[in-house]
Amino acid sequence: MLVGLSNGSLYGISWKAEFFGAFQLDHCPHNRNEESALSHSCNGLAPGGGLGGFVSNHNITRNSAITQLELYIQMRLLFVLYSDGQLTSCSVSKKGLKQAELIKAEKMLGSGDAVCASIASDQKILAVGTRRGVVDLYDLAESASLFRTVSLYDWGYTVDDTGAVSCIAWTPDNSAFAVGWKLRGLTVWSVSGCRLMSTIRQIGLSSVSSPTVKSNQDCKYEPLMGGTSLSQWDEHGYRLYAIEEGSLERILEFSFGKCCLSRGVSGMTYVRQVIYGEDRLLVVQSEDTDELKILHLNLPVSYISKNWPVQHVASSKDGMYLAVAGAHGLILYDMRLKKWRVFGDVTQEQKIQCKGLLWLGKIVVVCNYVDFSNTYELLFYPRYHLDQSSLLCRKPLLAKPMVMDVYQDYILVTYHPFDVHIFHVKLVGELTPSSTPDLQLSTVRELSIMTAKSHPAAMHFIPDQIRRDSTQNNDISPSSDLLISEPARCLILRANGELSLLDLNVGRERELTDSVELLWVTCGHSEEKTNLIKEVSWLDYGHQGMQVMKYCTM
Template sequence: MYLAYGWPQSIPLDPDNSDRVVLLRLLGRFLLAVCPASLHLWSAAQHRVRLARSDRSPESLSAHGYNAHAVWSPDAKTVAVLTSSFYLYVYKVQHLGKQLIVGGKQVPGLCLASISLIITEKVPLANGVAITSNFVCDNKSMLLGLSNGHVQVMSWNAEFSDSFKLGCSVCSSEKPTAVIDALVFDPASLRDNTNARPAPCCTGNSSIVHVELSVKLRLLVALYSGCRIALCTIGKKGLRQPGSIRVERWLDTDDAMCTSVASEQQILAVGCSRGVVELYDLAENTRHIRTISLYDWGYSVEDTGPVACISWTPDNCAFAVGWKFRGLTVWSVSGCRLMCTIRQTGSNSASSPMVKRCTLKFEPLMGGTSHIQWDDNGYKLFAVEENLSERVLAFSFAKCCLNRGLSGTTYSHQVLYGDDRILLVQPDDADELKILHLNVPISYISQNWPLLHVVASNDGMYLAVAGSHGLVLYDLRNKRWRFFGDVTQEQKIQCKGLLWLRKIVIVCNYVETSNTYELLFFPRYHLDYSSLLYRKPLLGRPIVMDVFQDYILVTYSPFDVHIFHVMISGELSPSSNPVLQLSTVRELSIMSPKSPPVSMRFIPEQNDKEVLKRDTNESYDLLSQQPSRCLILRTNGELSVLDMDDGHEHALTNSIELFWVTCSQFEEKGSLIKEVSWLDYGHQGMQVWYPSHGAGPFKQEDFLQLDPELEFDREVYPLGLLPNVGVVVGVSQRMSFSTAEFPCFEPSPQAQTILHCLLRHLLQRDKIDEALRLANLSAEKPHFSHCLEWLLFTVFDADISRPSASKNQASQKVDSPKNSLLEKTCDLLRNFPEYMDVVVSVARKTDGRHWADLFSTAGRSTEFWWISLGMICDCGKHIALLYSHMMYSQNILTFLISWRRSFHLSLILHCKMDHCHECWTMTLIGKTAECGVLTLS
């Protein structure tokens, strides 16, 4: 996922110009900004350099008007600009070829360019017709919308075809052989009724105000001024064949302002005038997914204005939203707020929603956002402020490993990485999580920018880091980098994925000369082809890889799975000559209409036979057992289990963004995660899945149990696990302010414990001894008392939330040998000195009507009261605890007993405590007086 860090960078355009930028577009390593009277070409790579600029003459501006719309061809060689007087200017972008020198070295791909005007043509429009939308384009043609509801197609050579109206084949003058029905979208009806009714294709006098093109999906999205959205299919020849453009579906909205398509995940994002973003699933009948907004953070449309622009990250895992009046925010698909430029520091802050925007200081994009663009790797987000073409702001982002694609899972460390650095999450001396910035050596990154892959070894001692070419290793213990000694060898490697196999780093290498892929096995003690252990040619381009112990999984498109087994003879050390053998142990070819996988992870085998052998200390090599199942995450967020023995796939859940397979991954002593099979994160939050050894292993109710009570805030995104502490590590955005113009964005790590989930899981299965051992193992961990409190609270809350009928039935089963979960929880907590504090804290969080239920199981309230009293007499720091006891004591006991205890307590306190605590005594007496008893009898 994407987290902002550092200060925004400023790219100057036209100083002192208050006009809005016409176009902001990024292709490859180049950034194009079209202003009302000029064009600017900048380098968007490691070094920000202006490569070219073209200014229009005053005569041209007077005759043809200012630049109003623009588009950049996909090959980055041509720019088309439409003026306010409807003249089309076509510019040619040409790179001069001489590389620039930065820091005494030539930078690859960085050279000056020229922008020259080659064509000027008047757009042939009918009387009274105007151009009202933006441009979209493919390699051959451009398209834009008109005020009469038609679209105009033109070539890059300024050749114009006749404009035409978008509509289905029913109302089209041309009758194609295949009729495509136009369907109307109605979220409420389509959820209950799959029979869609024919849509009215005529849009009246509505003009087209926005168009969006997805070449991959062959989809054209047209937004009309009446807020109707047309979803059109495009022929194989693209826009140059206008007759093939047909409306396939209509989407009716009330306040649509702009759209953006995520081609990989097939999601349509619609920005609305009420300041929210609606997400629709294009693969499922344009089903409404969810609504994204800042309402929960205290901001409404009066603060931000309508949505002005939306931009998806290259992998479609997140999207940026710019508002017309104020601010910019980045969201994950599930709705987690990853970054926000709007200050959020409390209701009394000067930056709260109640304060006028003119009073705000040091906030980026305070006047609104008109354009946003991600770079090709998602490391930079470029944004332009509304009605201001003075500069472009560049926000830096770090990505976390999403367990996707060809790189392995990082279990030992939580790692984020930017374009030239690594951000490590690790505890400081006070066990507080901090982020350490680790800069990649300039000798490597200057020639191989940007970073593409970062994976930590299983033992947590090394990081494998790969840029555009080559590979480097970082020794975390000794804080040293390890490079290829021969630069020519380094440049032969184009790393597409990284895996760790114990002390071996596996590189998925793309061989450009032969257009093939291969696996390279290097020992971590020496990066050189002379030490290469094995080279495995692959059958094609892999889409997913994974490794578990001695087994490697490689998946090709569309869904061909190959499993390899690795055997190593000899010691992996510089003084020996190890031999690696690779054999294919399994091949599967799965035919499925589902979306392709983006992640696959082995599920280690855990059966009763293995447990028995380990318990009897028999010689049993768990590493030699081949996994027969794996988890699959698909592009649409579906999570499923694949049985590789018979090819059966069992769907588990959906709307998932990432997951971690935890069973048997943490073998070190002190791990608290062994009882968990895997965790996942998505729209429903964090979910913990437990193993089950039922008779039906592929029935969800027997195979797994879902724990719904592990939650992160919707501004904290989970990164991974800390098994020795039993927590999930997440990260959120923080901003620090100084005398600089803009704030510094700081990712802030946070920990969420899962100990209470594990303990409840064990107690539910009557594993009392295991639960006690786990709790004892965690007793010295941070937040242990909070975990016990959360455990008791969730169990008690579930107990009192049951229907009264089921409660009565349960109470009648006096002969049942099993205790209730609440009783087992209290029995467990009695083994720890925090028990009394935990029960009192839970009572304070619970409705007083249910206290009798709690103390009937946890113990008599009088016992808690006098135990607390003895503690208070010995130590004044427990005064607050006593005060809490009095609060429930006065409700749960008779009034007389409560009053007498209060009086006796006041006497004891008056005698045993010094003067500084007398105020607390009077407070306690006053609390009793509130109940109406002021004299003793």
């Protein structure tokens, strides 16, 4: 355990009650001239020949107190924040804090006005709140380089309105972070800098992301008008808790929904967009009047009460069926009949720990974790019956999948570190309750790609299509005038926002763009020849806004 002291020194203590004494870091220079003259202080050597990361408690010279310590054990980094606003990045030995004397100061971050910091370990991002009221984002995978700054300046607010940043809290999946200010308000941002929610009302505009204010403009109706002292997400990222500055009597709670988009091992691009909360779904669909309509779907109490919260949601390609999985089991919803389908046998339901969902035509595919054997498998259920007797196929997996995707008769499964397996699905017989269809799964491609890049957050087929005059109906692939061949390319969206195109035939990858947050694959999804979207291969959203791309050649 490492403790920061008010005199600027660090104090090491073991869990065996061993006290190692206080020590102080040697700090790197602020500019290049000093760096050239004193570079030895950043390379482990202190003036006088001692160890650069360790000075005995008799040589402490810094007076600023240590206000925060952030340890990132995966990259062996320690960030030390001082009360004067200095933020120091330090390297840690392989044994972590057990050898505190080997902690070395490497570089200073920011301009000396930092007040708080928070690490998104999955994204390898350090968010630093400043006295200027802005949040600086540093890419730890790129030597802690500053790559983005988010603030409320574009919404008409300055540091005079909000004060300094008081707290930063990342969601559990590191996809967004909440920022609280000393004088006023709380805002939630995505990594790409999109403002998702704000308690500070919009100036001159009617915005759904800002709370409604009474007609008399009484400020007391705005949440956290006196500033935010602390904020914290729950373990599932559905609720954000905040405490107002100077008020310890109450805790404010904000409820959030998650977009069911094509990331990870659940879902794909489809007609209806689904937002899911901890115990319900919101189906967003457009009306003939071009207005959005939101349908609230409450999950059956018999299911969600035992399997709270919702963890995975996927929609069929036509948007008429929804698959929902909580802690155990899964349930299906028919949009036409407005009915839920559940497991009749609760013991079967409890044996399923869903880690991902896909739709394969009229078949729902479940990535299941088998607890007693610590293994993963794919389960194929027909949408008309959830029961062990109707299970079409059980496919053991080599390990926990990072991402999955499906297109027509093909399923993509990617394992850590970057092993890609593609399966072809063949259904023999009719998929009806009165028949006994046979589902056959065969491996058609395996790739093992060596790369030092960030791990994939999503992968999506870019299908090759050949027109034909005749049409064919089956229970996996819908009718179409396109002959579907095995996809030879796929898009890779990495955790750091990098988007690239992978040639599955040769294993070659080409970078397309970066700072991408969301991705929609559109090619092959439209059957209207006059629809412009048919000429577009995919769309993505990120720091540069919406980008429309068309695949030509590799």
